[in-house]
Amino acid sequence: MTALADEAARLLETAAHAARLAARDLAVAPRPQRDAALLAAAATLRTRAEAVLAANAEDLAAAPDLTAAFRDRLALTPARVEAMARAVEEVAALPDPVGRVLSEWTRPNGLVIRRVAQPLGVIGMIYESRPNVGADAAALCLKAGSAVILRGGRESLRSALAIHGCMVAGLREAGLPEASVQVAPTSDRGFVAAMLRAAGLIDLIIPRGGKGLVERVQQEARVPVLAHAEGLCHTYIHAAADPAMARAILANAKMRRTGVCGATETLLIDAAIAPTLLPLLVVDLRALGCDFRADDRAREILPELKPATDADFATEWLDAILSVKVVDGVQDALDHIARYGSEHTEAIVTQDEAVATRFLGNLASAVGMWNASTQFCDGGEFGFGAEIGIATGRLHARGPVGPEQLCTFRYQVIGSGQTRP
Template identity: 55%
Template structure:
């Protein structure tokens, strides 16, 4: 079977995409029966290739960075795009972590016997072929390919045009791993063009693709949801909130808010809005905001915040609904838990939200009532990450409620079937 590295003259995008789909479907059939050891070998050899080809990957990444700078991409977007030797090593370590995970395929989720003697079991199986569309972050190439493979799926990857060279360099390392393990090269394919028409075609390939996973900005997600004829796991905006409750410990609040926002502002788990209970506004607000400003964060506040901190920029209605991915934070003083919950319900994206409090009752209410994929108590929102959850890595954070929610890891890339064993029973 052909694995395209480029579209050659005379080939149409439709014909190339259709062949990618057919090849992926064939590879998925093989992978569904592939032993765990072979999948793990592919991942471990891919990790070795990443480390041995670090120089080549960095050179490819520099091409992407140069083009991105010429386009005037923001510092946050450049940070998402940039690879370093340390980041490449972390990608390789992620492949090794996925290899170390239990293989979900064949796992018996539940089993029971019926009065008529039938033995019924629910068993994990691969989804089949996964189309994964993502923007900017070249590391997603490795995470998506590795997680799909471990779960017995073939995948078709479409990275952002900004990371085209970087993603291909990483993909070539994954191909080395597949070759070393004797697995089909079409187990992990990458679309060989930046033409957006390829995405449109992918979204219609329901005969060969079983699920689409988009990871990117609102415009990408909305396009996929509108055009796809295939089930979608959506990774929507990370409009992340931290609520500082009236029983919040001040030192803990300063540390957690600073980390939640400023550890890395360009990731989807970065906090974008801070809500502070009015009961502690006089004691907690300025120490928290002073620390953020010290770290280089711009504050956009409501009237109460600006009255206490004249250097703050007055927040607009749009600020409460903006995923900045920049060192900018919207801040509002709320009258209590009810108002905090109402704000999150109105403006949140069901991604990740956090409460800081020493009150167990307040924490329990927040954890129970906030309708988000990830809800935290006294922990940085930057832990909204599959790797930090012990999943090895993630394809994204699903903000929907069907099939997968939260970090999409190996188990979330499986389905199940029922196996029924009898001894000759017939139904009366």
């Protein structure tokens, strides 16, 4: 190990030990105390908004060569700071996920068995440079009674520290341990490596970012991982779609924010309606600044579209680029999604309920939408207040991850003197 790696490991161990002690207090802290910390943090985000924005401006100025999509993810505005504060308040207003009786049953011998929700413990959050993720993750972990160690992208370190200061102010005001929410004290990548090796200190790692980040975490982690794969989302416009609805949904699904994981990256459109509807869709999106990569059948209708390669259909653009494919019905659309998709979010636009039911029932993806934009795949829109990420794996949680999904469970067994024969 290098001296830098040794120092990063030491810093992580110190942070994790403090987090474990804080997690013990959080696990038994009553809901009013945890909620008071969140409300105080939200108020501090508002009172310190100018300082948060100034820190973010320094981050942006220090990284002038970022792509437009990356800058959009990194940038904060007064509206985005206000949205962070509101999200923290919305998390506070949610029901308490800790201590819920998930199920209860009585055995023939009279034993009463309860499955009860409990905090996970210490969560490690590794994310790229989207500052609001730190506030969302801190709020959700506190609501779920767990401590969290946050490690954001180095480009957002000043923003992360400013937001962290607001969360700590809330903890302090509510009398909860300040170590309940910590930010990596260094931008050295050795800190991430130390987090991934911290079995016994960190209970769950959640990566949130691009494909490269998630793959690295999955390959190197010695700690359980709640994976958030890339968002290669599809919108399928079926032959029975309402044209006006299809145009509105696709424009929003692709162009509302191109850099978010719920943005549609591929349009699938039925051959029966493509000759009339596809030109209108292209006009709509071009007016919003979108470019296209189209298959041969789409280019027969619109020859000026750039040809799509196989790799294009496997690309999460996170930009104003849309892959386009003409398909022969719902099964063809499902087959394409199964081949190229990342099991994040898919949408169908149709007035045919039977087709929609078939589409939704045959998806492997975490979220399926019917007549709605894929950009609704969001914890706030799902009523979770915020989200710590979109889980696309097959275990524990899927889709937007809110407070309930950040709990595990234990069993309580109540007897009346039973002994086992």
